[in-house]
Amino acid sequence: MKRSVAALLVLSLLVPIPASAQATKKAPAKSSARKPVRKTPAQSARQAALERARAQRMKQAFVASADLRPMATQLLAMRSAAAFAGVEKYGKQHRGTDAGALAWLAIGYARTLDGDYDQAVSALSNAKPHARELGDYVDFLLASSYRNLRRHQEALNALDGFEKRFPESLFVQDAALLRARSHLAMGTSDLPIELLEANRSPVRSDVVFTLGQAYAAAGRTESAIHAFRQVHFTMPLSAEAEEAANQLRLMNAFVDTPAELRLQRAEILTRGKRYAQAIKELRDLIASFTGKPAPAYEVALAHALYRAERNT
Structure with a gap:
């Protein structure tokens, strides 16, 4: 957990629990790729009322x-x-x-x-x-x-x-993830895919990574590659990022990653203050182009170098 x-x-x-905090919503865990889930005013009011009760x-x-x-x-x-x-x-x-x-x-x-x-x-x-x-x-x-x-x-x-007995629980997504992992441990891949696909929001690296494992176990290689790339390149600050890279290497799907994804990863690393890693990856990326890369790549490198210098 x-x-x-x-x-x-x-x-x-x-x-x-003070009265002033009873309607406070659960804060999402910090993640480089997690986006807030927008709710209608009616949904927000209903959620707040349930939490207060x-x-x-x-x-x-x-x-x-x-x-x-x-x-x-x-x-x-x-x-x-x-x-x-x-x-x-x-x-x-x-x-x-x-x-x-x-x-x-x-x-x-x-x-x-x-x-x-x-x-x-x-x-x-x-x-x-x-x-x-x-x-x-x-x-x-x-x-x-x-x-x-x-x-x-x-x-x-x-x-x-679980999700029917406790539809408003904070653990609904975690319970789905735990169930998926247990099914995978027992050699079942179809049910984990179904569970995780239904519980992908909000986006979480552990959920997407386990979904990649389920796709790989089911022989759905392209879907597995997509999931592992999502974790490694769009959530590089997560605990699963490097293991996702290992999975991609095992599937011979790491070296041909689109440059745009590699750029996105480096920019997130910069925002996460992992400047040395971002700078190395950006330099390697720029060096991989046969011609002159688009300005966005050199701008990203300059920004990472500037941020690194300011924070030393």
Whole structure:
């Protein structure tokens, strides 16, 4: 699970939600290629109302379990045996209640931070029956834990019907990605393609990269090349950018990349303050032309050199 998404869970467990922040939309993770998804005023108003209602319900749950918050804070900060024991005792004392589910959710999340996925599965399974408004968190963390244990079918079972059960969840796209990866691990390629194609917005490097893997597994080479090129050349600051380049090399599709894509990558590298890399790639690109390149290439190199000099 991405740390930016995991942080939402930590905040929901530990930080009271002020009224002024209840309508705040989830900020997209920084990405060189991600574009904001435009919504109509009616869609924006509906989304804000749903978020306010959910925040209020969550706030009420936390008020009812105010004595849990300091224990959960200590657990997530220290993750000591004593902290685990304290929150577990609370969960058992409040079995069958929302507060008890919150305790087991805190334990489950802390276990995932420690990479103790067997224990995470146990805790999250205890949280699941009374998770209510946090059901999507529980199911997603549970599926993530199963996948880390290579129990892929159980991960798929945990996420069965996720988008229908939690249509407004922040995890809808992440759940689709996790399902796609589990299907790929089990040797299935058609379902991952279907899942990821339906969840490509907003654009994310991990989603597009996994889609490329699915296309490659299905023998759809041109589509795989397109996906890997999108990651490497239009999202060069992403964690998957270099692995996408490796995939392109394995497919003998790296050397014949269009110059426009290489220029786009270098310009994004410059904006990302990776000046040395941008300068090298622009010089290599300009040298590859048999004649004089278009002015845009030399302008991009001059800009990268200027920015590099100003930031040294």
